[in-house]
Amino acid sequence: MLNVFRIIVSILCIGSGYLIGKSLQQPEYGILGSVLLIVIIFSFELYVRKIPSKIIWLSLLGLFSGIVLSNLLIYFASLVPEMEKIINLPIKLLLNIIFAYLGLVFAIRRSEDGGDYRLKLANMHRKDTKSSLKILDTSVVIDGRIADICEIGFIDGALIVPRFILKELQHIADSSDSLKRHRGRRGLDILNRIQKKVGVNVVIEEKDYPEILEVDAKLVKLSKQMNAKVITNDFNLNKVAELEGVSVLNINELAEALRPVVLPGEVMKANVIKEGKEHGQGVAYLDDGTMVVIDNGAKYIGKKINVAVTSVLQTTAGRMIFAKMENNS
Numbered sequence: 001m002l003n004v005f006r007i008i009v010s011i012l013c014i015g016s017g018y019l020i021g022k023s024l025q026q027p028e029y030g031i032l033g034s035v036l037l038i039v040i041i042f043s044f045e046l047y048v049r050k051i052p053s054k055i056i057w058l059s060l061l062g063l064f065s066g067i068v069l070s071n072l073l074i075y076f077a078s079l080v081p082e083m084e085k086i087i088n089l090p091i092k093l094l095l096n097i098i099f100a101y102l103g104l105v106f107a108i109r110r111s112e113d114g115g116d117y118r119l120k121l122a123n124m125h126r127k128d129t130k131s132s133l134k135i136l137d138t139s140v141v142i143d144g145r146i147a148d149i150c151e152i153g154f155i156d157g158a159l160i161v162p163r164f165i166l167k168e169l170q171h172i173a174d175s176s177d178s179l180k181r182h183r184g185r186r187g188l189d190i191l192n193r194i195q196k197k198v199g200v201n202v203v204i205e206e207k208d209y210p211e212i213l214e215v216d217a218k219l220v221k222l223s224k225q226m227n228a229k230v231i232t233n234d235f236n237l238n239k240v241a242e243l244e245g246v247s248v249l250n251i252n253e254l255a256e257a258l259r260p261v262v263l264p265g266e267v268m269k270a271n272v273i274k275e276g277k278e279h280g281q282g283v284a285y286l287d288d289g290t291m292v293v294i295d296n297g298a299k300y301i302g303k304k305i306n307v308a309v310t311s312v313l314q315t316t317a318g319r320m321i322f323a324k325m326e327n328n329s
Contacts, residue, residue, distance in 0.1 A: 010038050058107040066103025070095045132157025133228035134249065135205075137219060138168050140232050142187040145251055150200045158201045160228060161191060164208050164218055220244050259288050259319060264309050267326055271304045272297050286321075295324040 014034045018027050074092055077083045136159055140146050149155055169191075173184030195202040207225075209218050216237045223230050229247040232238060241248045262268070270284035275298045282297025284307075294300075294307050307323035314320075 014038075062103035062105075062107025063100050064103070065107075066099040066101070067096055069103070070099035073099075133160055133226055134158070134231050135160040135162065135219060135223050135226070135228050136165065137230060137232035137234055137237060138165050138172075138187065138215065139234045139237075140251055141165070141169065141190055142172075142183050143233055143251060144186065144190045145255075146231060147190050147193050149251070149254075150194055155200065155231075158203050159194065159231075160203050160205050160226070162205045162207070162219065162222055164215055166204065168215055216240060220246055223247075255288075256319070259290060260286075262309055262312055262321055264311055266309045267306055268292075268309065268323075269304055270294060270297075270307050270323070272300045272302065274301065290319050290321060292321045292323055295322070297323075297325065 169187045172180050175181045194200050212218050223246045230241050231249045233251040238248050238250050270292050272282040272284050274283050276283045276293050280296050280298050282294040284292040306326040308326045309323050311322045
């Protein structure tokens, strides 16, 4: 439908340019001017596409309000005999331009500050609002553990979900790939659970940065402007945010920190489930998912045995425990 309107506008512009040029006895200049006008119009259209519709409507409202205020001022000034002689057409035009510009700027600035204002209203009962604000990343929403953490009361303050994160989740939920579609829908369900069942204050932040393409970069910039922390389990986002001076709460690091401490010589029960890479090794897993490699434990597959810890290895992938049979210690 838009393409039809573009064609109609182009034809009308060229036709009008030709008629104007013909009346001036220079039709070729009229057509050239029309083509330039079409280029300007369509370039402006491409620029407007990148601007959120909310800002466009507020800008138009500010523009209209400025013009109305300007004309009211001109009207009341014209009632004074001395001023009536001074306010001529150029002065009226200048006042309209100035007030229209001021209204436009004021509306844009208010739209940019609107998110922070809403957040302050939503968190007026908190003594230190900004320090308690936390922004959710797409990955941590899909992961789902954030809902459990909120439910047991480890997260306080408002949870901020930017509109561009919601759009990314919706895009994933609408994917043709069944796995991505499931992940996206799970993320939306998690947000719904946090807001309705867990009872945490979830605020949708409308602020966006059309000039920035990457979602992670938008997230970091928003966090810096709002002085908020980012909750994520994305390793790369974690590093970038730290470089930018943004505080990060990493769910994976939290899970790692909560694993029970195991010391060499400690005895524990382990259910051997499979063979290890080396000959005779058995492999077991603790409740938190930590792998336990048991020397000479392959013959006990399917059994729960007592083992003594010999060493603990911390890797980038997590923690690994090496143990041996208790009676061999």
